Amino acid sequence: MKTYLDCIPCFYKQALVAARKSGAGMAEQKEILDRVARIIPEFPLSKPPVEMARHIYGMIRERTGVEDPYRKEKEKSNRMAMDIYPELKSRVESSADPLLNAAELAIAGNIIDYVSKDALDLEGELSRIISTEKESIERESSRDFDYRGFREQLGRSGTILYLADNAGETVFDRVLIEEMKSMGEEKEIIYAVKERPIINDAVMEDALFCGLDKAARVISSGSDVPGTVLDFCSDEFLEIFREADLIISKGQGNFEALSGVSAPVYYLFLVKCPVIADEAGCDLGDVILRR
């Protein structure tokens, strides 16, 4: 997906937030915004927004010397999500269609950045997002939620590459992966996180904390773009990407990065940005599961 002009004001906003999270003072925050003002005009809009984001966050890291400004937030998300892991598991196991329920949960886990206080809030949010049985049926008939196609493709696939999005959300991914594995057949599932901290994206540390290694082979994409832009990925990752029978792409960043790529990708995400809503032809807040 290309970068839209509407992404530009958002880059400045993100830069300001990241500068503050990195502990920059007022003058340094201003200097960072001035640097963004020099970077953006040079950036080709033909590239996806996540590439510009990588550039901006990298500049802020260099300027402030803070490698991982979202560390604390990520740890909190991980803990919050791990706290409700047993609850998630029993919810899935007791549902009429555990795979559907786990897929919905995995998408809903995408909301974790917005939940601030505690696990209780998170559960509340999830109840709001997860469909009732009736809604599930409606969803299944929408073109944005192709659960039947996903299930069929999954049934046919031996090697599955699962592209992680945020820390904390990883726990929800684990629940879906465990459900996929319980489908009986021998499946190899590879879970790919980012190589280096970028925003609140999961890195190896987050995946291990959330026990993803108990459910899948955890690898790094080799990149610190907050979305899987293939040009930035390692050769090892690219080999797996090319050979996978099914690629599960979580979150908006991965959608941005891969939406033009020809590969057996199913996108699972919550639409949180108006530009992505336009690009994907859906509405803010929509729950997406589609090729």
Added chain:
Amino acid sequence: MKTYLDCIPCFYKQALVAARKSGAGMAEQKEILDRVARIIPEFPLSKPPVEMARHIYGMIRERTGVEDPYRKEKEKSNRMAMDIYPELKSRVESSADPLLNAAELAIAGNIIDYVSKDALDLEGELSRIISTEKESIERESSRDFDYRGFREQLGRSGTILYLADNAGETVFDRVLIEEMKSMGEEKEIIYAVKERPIINDAVMEDALFCGLDKAARVISSGSDVPGTVLDFCSDEFLEIFREADLIISKGQGNFEALSGVSAPVYYLFLVKCPVIADEAGCDLGDVILRR
């Protein structure tokens, strides 16, 4: 009020909206954003945001050759508000405290930029904002809504300068001005609009369309800053400003421009921006009437 770093992303957003309203194509929109990226780093944050806004909108006007991109919108707002003028009048006249009701309406009229469809929508929005009798009493005891002080100051004032904000909202100002004049005493009320089109701010044409000349002496501030920054105003205006017993300042832009100035100003506005909410120590959506 100074410019906050949080205003910076918003300037880009506003520039993009204005470029589009001016009919700029994609390449021209991009060029405008690139120009903004050159202007903003040079702008001293000690000045109020409305000064930067004037600079940006001026650049877009020069670049696109479109003098008044908000013209149609302003005309629509004027017509919508004039359509409900009789209704506003009868509402005020039948209320327990007509001056209070008119003041609340004048503040609520500030919502007009957000109302898109028709006069019916506008009436709905107003009903939502205008207080019930009970709410009025609560409001009177809040430090942000000093109606008693306003009424007393009004009673003592012979010359009143009323600083307009948006087109359409002018009709609501007219209702308040007519109520002020019906207080019996001989009052001279001067209504000041912007000299040249800037965003959706009212200019002479809007004031005349809405019949403000029937209620007040209509003048121009001599400036095209979307807020009354005194350095940019005409000598004629400044003389009136200095001699007025009471200055009624409508909208956020005028608050930004005057919040550091020593003068007998009452601010009437709806808090629509988080930065202004911080500066004024109140919440988004608050209804403000205070010195």
